[in-house]
Amino acid sequence: MNQKLFIAGHRxxxxxxxxxLAPEIGRYDVLTAPRTELDLLDQRSTFDWLESHRPDQVxxxxxKVGGIHANSAYPADFIHENLLIVSNLVEGSRRAxxxxxxxxxxxxxxxxxxxxxxxxxxxxxxxxxxxxxxYAIAKIAGLKLCQHYRAQHGLLYHSAMPTNLYGPGDNxxxxxxxxxxxxxxxxxxxKVRGDSSVTIWGTGTPRREFLHVDxxxxxxxxxxxxxxxxxxxxxxxxxxxxIRELASLVAETVGFSGTILTDPSKPDGTPRKLxxxxxxRETGWSPRTGLRDGLAxxxxxxxxxxxxxxxxxx
Numbered sequence: 298m299n300q301k302l303f304i305a306g307h308r309x310x311x312x313x314x315x316x317x318l319a320p321e322i323g324r325y326d327v328l329t330a331p332r333t334e335l336d337l338l339d340q341r342s343t344f345d346w347l348e349s350h351r352p353d354q355v356x357x358x359x360x361k362v363g364g365i366h367a368n369s370a371y372p373a374d375f376i377h378e379n380l381l382i383v384s385n386l387v388e389g390s391r392r393a394x395x396x397x398x399x400x401x402x403x404x405x406x407x408x409x410x411x412x413x414x415x416x417x418x419x420x421x422x423x424x425x426x427x428x429x430x431x432y433a434i435a436k437i438a439g440l441k442l443c444q445h446y447r448a449q450h451g452l453l454y455h456s457a458m459p460t461n462l463y464g465p466g467d468n469x470x471x472x473x474x475x476x477x478x479x480x481x482x483x484x485x486x487x488k489v490r491g492d493s494s495v496t497i498w499g500t501g502t503p504r505r506e507f508l509h510v511d512x513x514x515x516x517x518x519x520x521x522x523x524x525x526x527x528x529x530x531x532x533x534x535x536x537x538x539x540i541r542e543l544a545s546l547v548a549e550t551v552g553f554s555g556t557i558l559t560d561p562s563k564p565d566g567t568p569r570k571l572x573x574x575x576x577x578r579e580t581g582w583s584p585r586t587g588l589r590d591g592l593a594x595x596x597x598x599x600x601x602x603x604x605x606x607x608x609x610x611x
Contacts, residue, residue: 303328303352305337305386306359310466311401311459314514315356322518328352338378343385347393355390355398356517357383357439362468364475365428365498365566372431379435387442391450398454399521400443401513402436404506404533404570405429406458414573417458417531426567444528455526457517460533460572464510464591465598468609477507477592480544481599484551494556495548498563501541506533506571509586509595519582526580533572534584550592 302319306312307329319327328350335346337359347355361378368375383400390398407415408423420440425433436458443454463477471482480497487495516532538546544557586594602608 299324299326300353301326301328301351303330303347303350303355305330305355305357305382309358309360309362310462310464310468310510311513312356312358313466314464314510315358315517318511318514318518325354337385338381340381340385340389344389344392347386347389347395351393352390352395353397354521355386355395356521357386357398357400359386360401362432362475363470364472364479365564366472368429368432369564375429376431376435379432380438383435383439383442387439387446387454390454391446391452396453397521398443398452399517400439400454400456401517402440402456402458402529403433404458404460404531404572405433405567406437406440407570409567413569414535414571415531416573417527417529417576420529428564428566440529447528453526455520456529457513457520457532458529458572459513459516460506460508460531460570462510462513463507464595466510466609467595467599469599470610476505476540476543477547477595480547481551481592481596484544484548484553485596485599487555488551488553492555494558495544495553496558496560497540497544498560499540499565500561501544501557501559502539503565503567504537504539504569504571505543506535506537507543507588507591508533508584509591512584512586515585516577516582519580520577523580527576530577530580531572531574532577533574534588535572535574536588537569537571538588546589546592550589550596 302325467478
């Protein structure tokens with residue numbers, strides 16, 4: 298008999314990737330709920346929905362997310378809404394008898410100056426990056442909720458900490474998007490206008506790791522198949538590149554042939570964020586999508602969404 302799997306945040310980039318992959322996995326009946334039906338910020342609404350539908354498993358892919366600008370401008374919103382989402386879903390799942398839950402966090406939970414690549418054990422060993430501290434604290438709280446519910450209640454609640462994501466369904470808002478989506482849109486629009494140059498935020502020297510969202514979806518289902526997964530585990534590629542190198546790759550993919558400039562007056566964020574993915578590799582999972590191929594697919598999806606008028610801008 299199939300397991301009833303509730304994917305919270307099914308319309309987001311990660312949630313939609315999970316929904317796409319679920320039929321291929323073949324052992325789940327997927328439950329979803331639009332915001333008009335379920336407000337995850339409302340405790341009573343969340344508790345009642347979970348009690349009514351009683352899923353066997355839950356994946357928390359719902360979150361308020363954004364890039365450096367959004368995190369810096371709206372820190373109260375990020376910590377408040379993300380704390381409510383995870384608190385309501387974890388406790389509501391316990392009350393509804395959900396035996397297994399996977400919470401999706403972020404690599405920003407680790408200290409700003411953590412040793413590279415960052416192992417799971419470096420959590421809480423140093424100060425966080427100030428520009429996304431509020432979001433990171435909410436994600437750490439979610440990880441710890443799952444860890445302690447597992448210890449106290451004997452529930453298989455565990456977490457995955459993905460690196461920077463990209464792919465179908467990304468948010469291309471001009472100010473609040475993540476770096477990959479922001480660069481795709483910026484270089485595409487510059488090409489269309491015939492601009493001679495594009496300016497990127499910061500010095501271009503920070504190094505980042507990027508994971509295609511379909512690879513994250515496969516990692517999530519892999520973790521859900523394990524009898525005894527780690528309390529939390531990193532999910533990434535184990536490879537990184539500088540933002541300047543990324544910008545060059547995006548420009549090449551988009552077909553922009555102008556000059557790439559930097560703006561050192563804008564924040565760089567954490568100098569380097571590379572995950573140690575030894576632990577998840579030991580469980581039998583590895584990423585499959587190379588950055589060049591994944592970026593080409595992401596740009597094709599952006600163009601198709603733009604033509605259909607469905608590109609996400611919020």
